[in-house]
Amino acid sequence: MALRVIRLVIPSGANAFKSVNAVQKAGVHTSSVRSLRYGWWAYALGERTTPRLTQNSKIISVDGNLASGKGALAQKLADKLGMLYMPEPDTFYLDKMCGEKQPLSVDFNGMCSLEKFYVDPKAADGNSYRLQLWMYTMRLLQYADAIEHLLTTGQGVILERSPFSDMVFLEAMSKEGYIRKECVQHYYEVKNISVCEFLPPHLVIYVDLPAEEVQKKLKQSSKSYLQNVPLTYLKSIEEGYKKSFLPKISEVSEVLAYDATQPQDVERVAEDIEYLKFEKGPWLEQDDVTYHHMRMLVEDKQQVATLTHIPRFLPEITIGAHDYDEKYYAYKSLPGKKYAPGYNADVGDKYIWLK
Numbered sequence: 001m002a003l004r005v006i007r008l009v010i011p012s013g014a015n016a017f018k019s020v021n022a023v024q025k026a027g028v029h030t031s032s033v034r035s036l037r038y039g040w041w042a043y044a045l046g047e048r049t050t051p052r053l054t055q056n057s058k059i060i061s062v063d064g065n066l067a068s069g070k071g072a073l074a075q076k077l078a079d080k081l082g083m084l085y086m087p088e089p090d091t092f093y094l095d096k097m098c099g100e101k102q103p104l105s106v107d108f109n110g111m112c113s114l115e116k117f118y119v120d121p122k123a124a125d126g127n128s129y130r131l132q133l134w135m136y137t138m139r140l141l142q143y144a145d146a147i148e149h150l151l152t153t154g155q156g157v158i159l160e161r162s163p164f165s166d167m168v169f170l171e172a173m174s175k176e177g178y179i180r181k182e183c184v185q186h187y188y189e190v191k192n193i194s195v196c197e198f199l200p201p202h203l204v205i206y207v208d209l210p211a212e213e214v215q216k217k218l219k220q221s222s223k224s225y226l227q228n229v230p231l232t233y234l235k236s237i238e239e240g241y242k243k244s245f246l247p248k249i250s251e252v253s254e255v256l257a258y259d260a261t262q263p264q265d266v267e268r269v270a271e272d273i274e275y276l277k278f279e280k281g282p283w284l285e286q287d288d289v290t291y292h293h294m295r296m297l298v299e300d301k302q303q304v305a306t307l308t309h310i311p312r313f314l315p316e317i318t319i320g321a322h323d324y325d326e327k328y329y330a331y332k333s334l335p336g337k338k339y340a341p342g343y344n345a346d347v348g349d350k351y352i353w354l355k
Contacts, residue, residue, distance in 0.1 A: 049291035052154035064207035088160035110134030126316025144298040168240030194307035209260035
């Protein structure tokens, strides 16, 4: 059984944005409170997307090598343009979507470790490809969150990287011999049937920092496992961006590139964005009908995650039925996980029999 997202329920739509949901309690003889979701009836009754879109209703991806300063630029630019900033997801992004107070075990988060990858990238247990595929899934879920936020509120979103640029890490891993060619084939098969369901970013901003400078910054990192990242790996990431990703994405998205060795002038970047005409890409072909279908997809996170499921045997990502059962019942035994949210007495849910 291929190991992907092994959660029983991935939060949908509005549940993924906890900050905008009011906390309510179910009363006597009432069902558990449900967040209102966009659906067919909303569209039939006149709910439309295009009236809320403005000049800044854009998806912007800020890309670059490790420690290139893309995160700081993305956050400052979001503040400047009044957009939502979404930091790069980690291996525990699913826990954040589900509103977990503390990250769950790695057994429920891809069974992979970023730290282990940098310490032992050629680990015999297949951690490297398991990490790569899990991170692609997390990026896809975050990108679905970003599009949902854009279409629901009209507010633009700025992300660090996207599922469209995730392949630069796969290519770097392949060149360094960290993963097998069968894994590369599987990854592209997954990507080709999943990322095509989404509209690409309106704009990609590439922060160009030479691999040698990246390595110097990583050696000064407080995280010990980042201090010995091979220069060849960093150069492979840089090459993947410049020779594979940027030429390809420039066919459907606007691209801006900046030298990270120079001080980042957010005012200048914002001005450059203002002068862009955004005259290419599939976003120009969208209308309320296509936005409706896109909203139906991105609010169903279970369906989004399912796009990365291919019944293919690979030792790196496959576990046996007995192991799967063990992890399934281990997850169900966690506090508040045995039943649906609101129906678990072990975490203090009350009046369950009246709901």
